[in-house]
Amino acid sequence: MADLRVIGGDLLPPAAERRHLLAVSDLTADDVARLLATAGSFALSQERENKKLPTLRGRLVLNVFYESSTRTCSSFELAAKRLSADTMTFKSAGSSVDKGESLKDTASTLSAYDPDVIVLRHPEVGAAQYVAGVTDARVVNAGDGKHQHPTQALLDLFTMREAFGRLEGLNVAIVGDVVHSRVARSLVQALALVGAHAMLVGPPALLPEGLAPVSHDLSAIADADVVYVLRMQQERMLAGANFVPTLREYTARWGITPERLRTGQRVMHPGPMNRGVEIDARVADSEAALVTDQVRSGLVVRMAVLYDLLTTGPVAVESAVGVA
């Protein structure tokens, strides 16, 4: 990606108009409250026999995915459909990206269809911000490298609020490969916005400094209401770098088993889960797990994000889902 080398979120100049959802840091507590409330209304609409709303009829939502995805891609597509928007999913594999087309040219090509929203997942940090600068569409960051994944954080908050009836004061232990995780970076910021507390738990090599309090002792999860388990992001680990001695040893020391949880704790995982590595299958399939609730929340939260971006005027959108 020759044209993407400079990226690094904060270094880039502010977008001329604030009308994208690129990072959690751009959201205020009020924005989060409004988006969760909207998602709650959409959840009610999804209990009806006819689940489709006419709200975004005639609008075009483009999903552009340069990395694998099951949940994020499918839920954005379904969210757009449930709001009656047209939707199209572009996956880089099998496209002209294989023939060397740059992100800029691909974005310009797709922008010729005049999309209202581009949902982008890309392995480079800052890719969504970059595309926001070359298209007239609103851009939603569906994951840029290890940087941000704001809609995942919103759906996680929605799921926690459904499970506990509140967010303020909740203790969330994020366990595992935090250093390569855009999910963790977004979630820590989102939890702070709603007055919940994050703690990072895992081996030193997998925990970044300065993000949240850390513990290198798994017993620290005892105080947590939610144990949020992360996948080992092997695709982001440099070849030859030893973040953990072996996956087996990681599992033995840090894997989340029923024995390591206390009664009443809930377990979350953004997926995809590697059963038997970071999470024991008995936990994944237990009543404590909120993993399928997270997927269900993903649909209504993404409906809320699309709705918010496309139905609020420029000024309100600016405060709603802006980018710094």
Ligand code: NCD
């Ligand atoms: C995550 C991602 O892609 O960042 N998955 C997701 O969006 N549900 C986490 C992961 O890949 O481990």
